[in-house]
Amino acid sequence: MKSTFRQSMAWLHTWTGLLPGWVLFVIFLFGTSAYYQQEISRWMRPEIATGAVTPRALDAADAVLRERGAGAGSWTLSLPDGRGGDAFTVSWAKPGDRRGDGAEVLLDSRTGAQVEPRDTRGGFFLYRMHFDLHYMPVMWARYLVSIAALAMLVAIVSGVVTHKKIFADFFMLRFGKGQRSWLDAHNVTAVLALPFLTMITYTGLVTLLFTLMPWAISASFPSQEAYYAAAFPTGPEASVTGDPAPMMPLKDLFARAAEARPGFRASFVTVNNPGDAGATLAIYPQVDAFGGPRGPVNISPVTGQLLAVPPIPGAATLTQSTMIDLHAGRFSGWELRALYFMSGVFGTVMVATGLVLWTVKRRARLPDPARPHFGFWLAERLNVGVIAGTPAGIAAYFLANRLLPLQLEHRADWEINWLFIVWGGLLAWGMARPARRAWIEGLASCAVLFALVPVVNALTTSRGLIASLVNGDTLFVVFDLTMLALAAVFAFASWRVLTRRAQPAPRRKSRESSEAFA
Amino acid sequence: MIHVFTLALCLAGFGLLLMAMGRHQQDWLRRKLPAATTRKMRRGGFALLALAFFACGSGLGWAYGTLAWCGWLTVSALAAVTANTNRERIQRLKAKP
Structure with missing residues (x-):
């Protein structure tokens, strides 16, 4: 010493x-x-336009998914925020496939026209x-x-x-x-x-x-997955009824989410079993609000009925997410x-x-x-x-x-x-x-x-x-x-x-x- | 606008704090100021920084304002350091008619 x-x-x-x-x-x-x-x-x-996704682009995405993603097990939409840099990405995967295994189309966030930016991971x-x-x-x-x-x-x-x-x-x-x-x-x-x-x-x-302190989870939960399912629920599971049922336009479903959560702006959307009566849709919010909500709003895409809104997080979870926001400064x-x-x-x-x-x-x-x-x-x-x-x-x-x-x-x-x-x-x-x-x-x-x-x-x-x-x-x-x-x-x-x-x-x-x- | 106002208050605050230090008084003024004046300057400097905090917090929200205030503190302290580092150059500039 x-x-x-x-x-x-x-x-x-x-x-x-x-x-x-x-x-x-x-x-x-x-x-x-x-x-x-x-x-x-x-x-x-440089090929991509900047700006939040317009209703016109959302309609175009809807059309692409209905036409080319028919019969898929899941659809996903990834919506860039106003700062830009990413294309408006829609993708679909066959039933049973993991996310990312299927086909993907990139759209202009303003016009909805298909774009082909250079292959880069960017910033x-x-x-x-x-x-x-x-x-x-x-x-x-x-x-x-x-x-x-x-x-x-x-x-x-x-x-x-x-x-x-x-x-x-x-x-x-x-x-x-x-x-x-x-x-x-x-x-x-x-x-x-x-x-x-x-x-x-x-x-x-x-x-x-939880990289440093995995015991905080392992002391109370059987697995990391069990913890995340409890702390950040993704909503009800979709079921396959086998009955075909038409989906409401995405635009209307987005409006429902905005009614449930005022000021809601979508960042990521998943639709499970599209075209089936038991389909579910989860809309995740943009993460650029300080200490804002992170969980998805779940809606039935057939009836437009609100299925679940994530619970208000507890004090510990809220503290953690606020600190992460403070670190990343996305707000x-x-x-x-x-x-x-x-x-x-x-x-x-x-x-x-x-x-x-x-x-x-x-x-x-x-x-x-x-x-x-x-x-x-x-x-x-x-x-x-x-x-x-x-x-x-x-x-x-x-x-x-x-x-x-x-x-x-x-x-x-x-x-x-x-x-x-x-x-x-x-x-x-x-x-x-x-x-x-x-x-x-x-x-x-x-x-x-x-x-x-x-x-x-x-x-x-x-x-x-x-x-x-x-x-x-x-x-x-x-x-x-x-x-x-x-x-x-x-x-x-x-x-x-x-x-x-x-x-x-x-x-x-x-x-x-x-x-x-x- | 709140940002500009906060910056101005912080700059003035750090300016006073700089001049409230004996060694810098010696450098800039070639003499030491009386202890009472120095004390007033130091208190004034901290008061301006505190005022900037309240301006920034009430204008931008306390969470966001606190962050912005910390950032502007860094900017204005850097300005004071830069001025102090270039003291001789600044004084030469002022000496010219």
């Missing part, structure tokens, strides 16, 4: 921050981008990546993410103790002073966004509640969404500066800086490969979306593969090159790749920056400008490493160095 409380907290902060640090950087980076997952999807699916992949990672079983990933998030919570609390001068130094951010500057940047990003960081880490753990208007995104950037920068600080502090103390011990070498190279490599991978993901041939088999998978090819390439590059050169080249690669995104977009679609400006297409303008801004940030960072003086400025006062724990 370390001798004083603050020293032991400093030790705890260093190791709970460093060891899961690279995973935390990935979680923060992808999670932050996920606040704009719908907008990213809109950019990545949704970035969102999933932040807790499911990739190329590994989902449960492993979630355990890894859970452990990293637990460590993050420990690092936040121990960090407030360790960097005890964060409040005295609240407004201090001094550049060009080596280690002192990294410490300042780490402190400022952490303290300024402290409410957000604490909230996002804690609520993030709550989203993975946010554009101002709050921008604040969420900015706070996420703060978290990402805090993790990155913390990781760099660990190496900067120790480099000065190495017996032979040219030949560091393995642990130091690994940490330094992982820093380059993750901090410069991951953003470069995301830029490559956007580029692949525009450059891969539309007919390519498994196109969506290849977009993702390109993300990891570029990221892995930079990771390997970072291992092979001297550290300083690796930083310069890694950051410069990010700058080039992000700068290429608007260029390639202009060359491969009719919605380049200038065309979008002329057409008043705000989303495409903002997206391209964001890419250029990111390119500028990475170019500046690369240039700063390139022109950095070899020695950091001498420390001014002993007061400053004495608390330089990290």
Whole structure:
């Protein structure tokens, strides 16, 4: 044990921050981008119109299902919200088939005309990546993410103790002073966004509640399924009577749901045994209301009779769903969404500066800086490969979306593969090159790749920056400008490493160095 | 509009809090202000932040408002830090006629 409380907290902060640090950087980076997952999807699916589903499109979906889905065991409709990015998807499956095994048609959410957007997972992949990672079983990933998030919570609390001068130094951010500057940047990003960081880490753990604490369920229920059936009932089971009976128009059934639940807007609809007298229909609400209902409204599609409305959730369930809402921020208007995104950037920068600080502090103390011990070498190279490599991978993901041939088999998978090819390439590059050169080249690669995104977009679609400006297409303008801004940030960072003086400025006062724990 | 109002209050609040710290008074004004003035500035700064909370909460709903307030606190604190980091540049700009 370390001798004083603050020293032991400093030790705890260093190791709970460093060891899961690279995973935390990935979680923060992808999670932050996920606040704009719908907008990213809109950019990545330029073929699709934006907007909530119109009555006209709903009628078109109804017609498609009645004509092509006749005799199917189930129908499903997935309705995009007003933020867009996804097509209005209708699908049907034969009796006995699992959901997703049948045929699927994508419709324009405004006109109801059939559309064929490019095969991509869009912003949704970035969102999933932040807790499911990739190329590994989902449960492993979630355990890894859970452990990293637990460590993050420990690092936040121990960090407030360790960097005890964060409040005295609240407004201090001094550049060009080596280690002192990294410490300042780490402190400022952490303290300024402290409410957000604490909230996002804690609520993030709550989203993975039953991964971490399965006993809460196993103590009272025979299985996870039994718990979910009790806590989130999906409504009465459909029965096959064998008597054919015509279904009411979907539009009218939606109106019934809106009567049962004022303000109800549908997000996902299932119809079981359509065309049979025992058919049932479940309409799930959009999830963009803060602490709003999640369960479906069940209606008989034959008679239009209300079969079940989900019970009002208990206090514990409501607390959990409110915390998940707080984490995902789906209810946010554009101002709050921008604040969420900015706070996420703060978290990402805090993790990155913390990781760099660990190496900067120790480099000065190495017996032979040219030949560091393995642990130091690994940490330094992982820093380059993750901090410069991951953003470069995301830029490559956007580029692949525009450059891969539309007919390519498994196109969506290849977009993702390109993300990891570029990221892995930079990771390997970072291992092979001297550290300083690796930083310069890694950051410069990010700058080039992000700068290429608007260029390639202009060359491969009719919605380049200038065309979008002329057409008043705000989303495409903002997206391209964001890419250029990111390119500028990475170019500046690369240039700063390139022109950095070899020695950091001498420390001014002993007061400053004495608390330089990290 | 509530967002702009909240931001303005937070900016003023953090401005006062910045100037209520002795080291920053020394940097910006080349002298330390009397203890009584400093105390008033600090209290005023916190009062403005609290006022921003009530404005934001009553305007946007308490749940949504609290979140937005936290975000605007971060933005305005960042503005104060940026100003402080670029103090010499700002003072040079002001010194020019």
